[in-house]
Amino acid sequence: MSLLEIQAVSVTFGGLAALKRVSFSLEEGEIVGLIGPNGAGKTTLFNCLSAFQAVSEGHLRFRGVSLETLSPHQVAALGVARTFQTSRIFKRMTVLDHLLVGRHLHQRTGLWAAIARPAWVAREEAEARERALRTLGLFEDRLLPRIHGLADTLSYANRRRLEIARALVAEPRLLLLDEPTAGMNPHESAGIVQLIKKIRDLGITVLLIEHDMKVIMGVSDRIVVLDHGEKIAEGLPEEIRQNEEVLQAYMGRRHGHA
Amino acid sequence: MPLYDFVPRRDNWYVWLPVLAALLLFPLLVRSEYILNIAVYAGIYIILTSSLNITNGYTGLFSFGHAAFYGIGAYTAAILATRLGLSFWLTLPLAGIVAGVFGAAIALPTLRLTGIFLALVTIGFQEITYLVTLNWISLTRGPMGIPGIPPPAIGGVALSGNLGYYYLILALDVIVLFLLSRIVTSRVGRAFVAIREDELAAQSAGIPTFRMKILSFVIATFFAGIAGAFFAHHARFVSADSFRLDETFVILTMLIVGGMGSLVGPVLGAVLLVVLPEASRFLAEYRGVVYGLILIGVILFRPEGIAGVPGIIQTWGALSREGAPSASEEPAA
Amino acid sequence: MLVPQLINGLTQGSLYALIAIGFVIIFGTMNLVTFAHGEVYMVGAFVGAFAMTLWHLPWFVALAMGMAAAWVLGFLIEKVAFRPLRTAGHMPPLLITIGLSIILKDLAVVLFGAENRPVPSIYEQTVRLAGVQVSVLQLVILGLAGFLFLVLHLLIQGTKIGRAMRATAQDHEAASAMGVNVNRVFSIAFSLASCLGGAAGVMIGIYYNAVYPTMGGTAGLKGFAACIFGGLTSIPGAILGGIIIGVVENLTVQFLASGYRDVVAFLVMVIVLVLRPQGLLGRKLKTV
Numbered sequence: 001m002s003l004l005e006i007q008a009v010s011v012t013f014g015g016l017a018a019l020k021r022v023s024f025s026l027e028e029g030e031i032v033g034l035i036g037p038n039g040a041g042k043t044t045l046f047n048c049l050s051a052f053q054a055v056s057e058g059h060l061r062f063r064g065v066s067l068e069t070l071s072p073h074q075v076a077a078l079g080v081a082r083t084f085q086t087s088r089i090f091k092r093m094t095v096l097d098h099l100l101v102g103r104h105l106h107q108r109t110g111l112w113a114a115i116a117r118p119a120w121v122a123r124e125e126a127e128a129r130e131r132a133l134r135t136l137g138l139f140e141d142r143l144l145p146r147i148h149g150l151a152d153t154l155s156y157a158n159r160r161r162l163e164i165a166r167a168l169v170a171e172p173r174l175l176l177l178d179e180p181t182a183g184m185n186p187h188e189s190a191g192i193v194q195l196i197k198k199i200r201d202l203g204i205t206v207l208l209i210e211h212d213m214k215v216i217m218g219v220s221d222r223i224v225v226l227d228h229g230e231k232i233a234e235g236l237p238e239e240i241r242q243n244e245e246v247l248q249a250y251m252g253r254r255h256g257h258a
Numbered sequence: 259m260p261l262y263d264f265v266p267r268r269d270n271w272y273v274w275l276p277v278l279a280a281l282l283l284f285p286l287l288v289r290s291e292y293i294l295n296i297a298v299y300a301g302i303y304i305i306l307t308s309s310l311n312i313t314n315g316y317t318g319l320f321s322f323g324h325a326a327f328y329g330i331g332a333y334t335a336a337i338l339a340t341r342l343g344l345s346f347w348l349t350l351p352l353a354g355i356v357a358g359v360f361g362a363a364i365a366l367p368t369l370r371l372t373g374i375f376l377a378l379v380t381i382g383f384q385e386i387t388y389l390v391t392l393n394w395i396s397l398t399r400g401p402m403g404i405p406g407i408p409p410p411a412i413g414g415v416a417l418s419g420n421l422g423y424y425y426l427i428l429a430l431d432v433i434v435l436f437l438l439s440r441i442v443t444s445r446v447g448r449a450f451v452a453i454r455e456d457e458l459a460a461q462s463a464g465i466p467t468f469r470m471k472i473l474s475f476v477i478a479t480f481f482a483g484i485a486g487a488f489f490a491h492h493a494r495f496v497s498a499d500s501f502r503l504d505e506t507f508v509i510l511t512m513l514i515v516g517g518m519g520s521l522v523g524p525v526l527g528a529v530l531l532v533v534l535p536e537a538s539r540f541l542a543e544y545r546g547v548v549y550g551l552i553l554i555g556v557i558l559f560r561p562e563g564i565a566g567v568p569g570i571i572q573t574w575g576a577l578s579r580e581g582a583p584s585a586s587e588e589p590a591a
Numbered sequence: 592m593l594v595p596q597l598i599n600g601l602t603q604g605s606l607y608a609l610i611a612i613g614f615v616i617i618f619g620t621m622n623l624v625t626f627a628h629g630e631v632y633m634v635g636a637f638v639g640a641f642a643m644t645l646w647h648l649p650w651f652v653a654l655a656m657g658m659a660a661a662w663v664l665g666f667l668i669e670k671v672a673f674r675p676l677r678t679a680g681h682m683p684p685l686l687i688t689i690g691l692s693i694i695l696k697d698l699a700v701v702l703f704g705a706e707n708r709p710v711p712s713i714y715e716q717t718v719r720l721a722g723v724q725v726s727v728l729q730l731v732i733l734g735l736a737g738f739l740f741l742v743l744h745l746l747i748q749g750t751k752i753g754r755a756m757r758a759t760a761q762d763h764e765a766a767s768a769m770g771v772n773v774n775r776v777f778s779i780a781f782s783l784a785s786c787l788g789g790a791a792g793v794m795i796g797i798y799y800n801a802v803y804p805t806m807g808g809t810a811g812l813k814g815f816a817a818c819i820f821g822g823l824t825s826i827p828g829a830i831l832g833g834i835i836i837g838v839v840e841n842l843t844v845q846f847l848a849s850g851y852r853d854v855v856a857f858l859v860m861v862i863v864l865v866l867r868p869q870g871l872l873g874r875k876l877k878t879v
Contacts, residue, residue: 367865368864368865371864371865371868373681374624374681374685375864375868378815378819378860378864379860379861379864379865381812382816382857382858382860382861382864383857383861385809385812385853385854385857386854386857386858386861389850389851389853389854389857390854392850393848393850393851400850502808503808503812504693504696504808507689507692507693510689511689511690511693514686543701544697544698544701545697546693546694546696546697546698546700547693547694547697547698547701549690549693550689550690550691550692550693550694550697551690551694553686553687553689553690553693554671554687554690554691554694557676557683557686557687557690558675558676558687561683571680571682571683571686572680572682572683573680573682
C-alpha cells in the first residue's frame with residue numbers, strides 16, 4: 001500500500017474542470033515534484049488533499065484512509081502537513097508560539113487542564129518547546145535568534161521558512177510544500193533544496209509544487225506533470241526534462257495556443 | 259515589554275502585588291458609599307469586558323450579543339434567588355452555567371458565520387432574548403422586572419453597604435482574571451489566537467476550529483452570566499431593559515478603548531469608562547456622547563486602544579461567508 | 592380584521608423597505624455597513640416633527656425638510672466615518688458609526704427628553720376601497736413610498752450618476768479606471784441612502800403621531816433584517832423583505848400577542864442568516 005494514493009480525482013466547480021481524473025501515488029520516503037504551467041490544478045490538488053476543496057469524483061487515500069470525507073484538521077491529525085502558496089503565518093504571534101501551535105496535535109491540554117495545570121501540562125509545554133527549538137535548528141541561525149519576535153517582523157524568506165517549520169514540528173508523515181521558493185533568490189532557493197533533503201532524512205515524504213526547475217530537478221525522485229487539470233507525464237527527472245509533451249505544455253502549444 | 263503582553267505571574271509579583279494591596283486598602287481610606295459603588299460597577303464591567311475579550315479579542319469573533327448573556331445570568335440569579343430561595347453562592351455559578359448553555363446553543367448554528375453576518379445574528383439573538391424576557395411574564399414578571407433579590411450573605415450576615423460588595427467583587431475579579439489568564443496562556447489560548455490570525459492555517463495545523471470557536475463562546479458567555487448574577491445581587495432588581503444592544507455597545511466600547519487581545523486591556527477600559535463619566539456632573543449627563551467620542555477617537559487615532567494587540571480591528575472578520583483557499587483566490591498554479 | 596391588518600402591514604412594511612434600501616445602497620456601492628442609519632432616520636423624524644409642531648409647516652414641507660436634514664447628516668457621516676478610513680477594512684468605519692449612533696441617541700435624549708414627542712395627525716379620514724376601510728394616510732404613505740421607489744429606480748437605471756453607482760458597486764477599481772469619481776459616488780450614495788431613511792422617519796412619526804429619541808434603534812435593525820432577507824445587494828429584495836416583515840408583524844399582533852411584534856423581524860434575520868446568508872435575491876458575497 002502506497003503512502004498516498006490519488007485515484008482518478010476530478011474537481012469541477014462552476015462548470016470548470018480544475019482536475020480531470022488525475023492519478024498517481026507516493027511511496028514512503030519519496031520526494032515527488034508536481035509541476036505544470038499556471039492554472040494546471042496543482043494547488044487545487046493540494047486543497048483536495050488537505051480537505052479544503054471537495055473532490056467531485058475519485059479517491060484520495062492516505063495510509064489507506066479515505067480523505068474525501070474528512071475535515072482539514074482531521075487530515076492533519078492523520079499526519080499530513082502543508083504550506084500555502086501565499087504563506088499563511090500568524091502575524092501577531094511570536095515565532096516560538098507558531099511552533100507551539102504546530103505542536104497542537106501532540107498536546108492534550110484542554111480547558112480543564114489549562115485551568116488546573118496538573119504537573120503534566122508543564123512537562124508537555126517543555127517538551128513542545130524543546131521540539132520547537134530542535135525544528136528551528138534545521139534552519140540554522142535564521143529563525144532561532146528571532147524566536148520571541150512577532151512573525152510579521154520577519155523577512156519574506158523567513159516567513160516561508162517559518163511556515164515550513166510550523167508544518168515540520170507536527171512530525172507529519174507527509175509534507176505538502178506549495179512553491180516554497182516563490183519569491184526567493186537563488187541562494188535562498190538552494191537553502192530550501194538542502195532543507196528538503198534534510199526533511200527526507202527525517203523520514204518525511206514530500207510532495208512539492210514548484211516552478212523553479214533547478215529546485216525540482218535538484219531534489220525530486222520523481223516528477224508528475226499537470227496541465228489544464230490533467231496528468232500529462234510522470235517519471236524520473238531526466239525523462240521529464242526531455243519529454244516533448246511537457247515542453248509543449250510549458251510553451252502553451254498543447255492546447256493550440258501561441 | 260509591551261503592555262499587552264503582561265501576564266501576572268509569580269515572577270512579576272512586584273508589578274501586580276502592589277496594585278492588589280492598594281485595592282485592598284483603598285476602601286478603608288475612601289469611605290464613600292458613592293465611590294465604592296462606582297468601584298463595584300467597575301468590577302462588574304471588568305468581568306464583562308474580559309469575557310468579551312475572549313471571543314472578540316483572542317479568537318477574533320465578531321460577537322455583538324454579550325449583553326444578552328449578562329442578562330440571562332442576571333435573570334437566572336434573580337429567579338433562583340427569589341423563587342427558590344437559593345443563596346448567592348449557588349446562584350452565581352448556576353447563572354454562569356445557564357448563560358454558558360445558552361451560549362453553546364446559540365453558537366452551534368451561528369459560528370459558521372463570520373464578520374458582519376456573525377455580528378448581525380448575535381444582535382438578532384440578543385433582541386429575541388430581550389423580547390422573550392419581556393413577554394414571558396410568568397417567568398420574568400415582564401416589564402415589571404424582578405425586585406427583592408437578597409444580598410449575598412457571608413457567614414450568615416447579609417451584606418449591606420458597598421464595602422462588602424467591593425471586597426466581594428474584588429475577590430471575584432481576581433479569580434476570574436486568574437482563570438482567564440490560565441486559559442489564554444495555554445494551548446487553548448494559542449489555538450484561539452491561531453484561529454483569529456488565520457483560520458485556514460490553524461485548521462491545517464490540526465486545530466478543530468469550529469469546536470474551539472464554540473468553546474471560546476461558551477467561556478465568554480459563562481463569565482458574562484457570572485457578572486450578571488453579581489449585578490442582580492448588588493442592584494437587587496433586574497429589568498430586561500438593562501440588557502440590550504446599547505449595553506453591548508457599552509461593553510464593546512470599553513473593550514476597544516482598553517484594548518483587545520490582552521489581559522490588561524479590558525481591565526483598563528472598564529475602569530476608565532466607568533470612572534470617567536463620574537468625574538463631573540456634565541460628563542455624567544452626557545455619558546453616551548462621551549463614550550461615543552472616545553470610541554471614535556480611539557478608532558481614528560489609536561485603534562489598538564490603551565493596551566491592545568495592534569491590528570486586530572483592521573482585520574476583524576471578513577465580509578465573506580466561507581474562506582477556503584479556492585484555486586481562484588491564489589494565483590493560478 | 593385580516594385585510595386592515597394587511598394594509599397596515601403593507602404601509603409599515605413599505606417604510607421598513609425605505610430604511611432597508613438605504614443599507615443596500617450603502618453596502619452595494621461601498622461594501623460597508625453602517626450602524627448609524629437608525630439615528631439618521633430618527634433625526635429626519637425629529638426635524639419633520641418639529642417642522643410640523645413648532646413651525647406649523649404642512650406635512651410635505653416637513654417631509655422635505657426631514658429628508659434634507661438626513662441627506663446632510665449622511666453626507667457628514669460619510670466624510671467623518673468612511674472617508675478617512677478608506678483603506679482600513681470595514682470594521683473601523685463600522686465602529687465609528689456605532690460611536691456616532693451612541694452620540695446622536697444620547698444627544699437627542701438629553702436635548703429633547705426620552706419621552707414620546709407628539710406629531711399631529713393628518714389625513715385622518717378613511718375611504719372605502721374595494722370593500723375595505725382604508726385610511727387616506729395609509730394611501731398617502733403607500734403612494735409616497737412607491738413614488739420614492741420609482742424615482743430611485745429611474746435614478747439608478749437612467750441617469751449618469753446612477754450608472755456610476757452601478758459601476759462602482761460592481762468594481763471600485765474598474766469604475767475608477769473608467770473615469771468615475773468614486774469618492775463622489777460614495778458620498779452621494781451615502782447621502783441618498785440617508786435621505787430615504789429620513790423620509791421613512793418623518794412618515795413613521797406622522798403615522799404613529801409620535802417621535803422619540805430611541806426610535807432609531809429598533810427601526811434600524813428591522814431595516815437591516817429586511818435588507819438581509821432580500822439579499823444585502825438587492826433593492827427589490829429589500830422592498831420585499833420590508834413588506835413581508837411589516838405584514839407578518841401585523842398578523843402576529845392580530846393572531847398571537849402584541850408584545851412579540853418586534854420578534855418577527857429578528858427571527859427573520861436570524862433564520863435567513865443561519866440558512867441562507869445571501870438572502871433571497873442577493874449575489875454570493877465576495878471575499879474582502
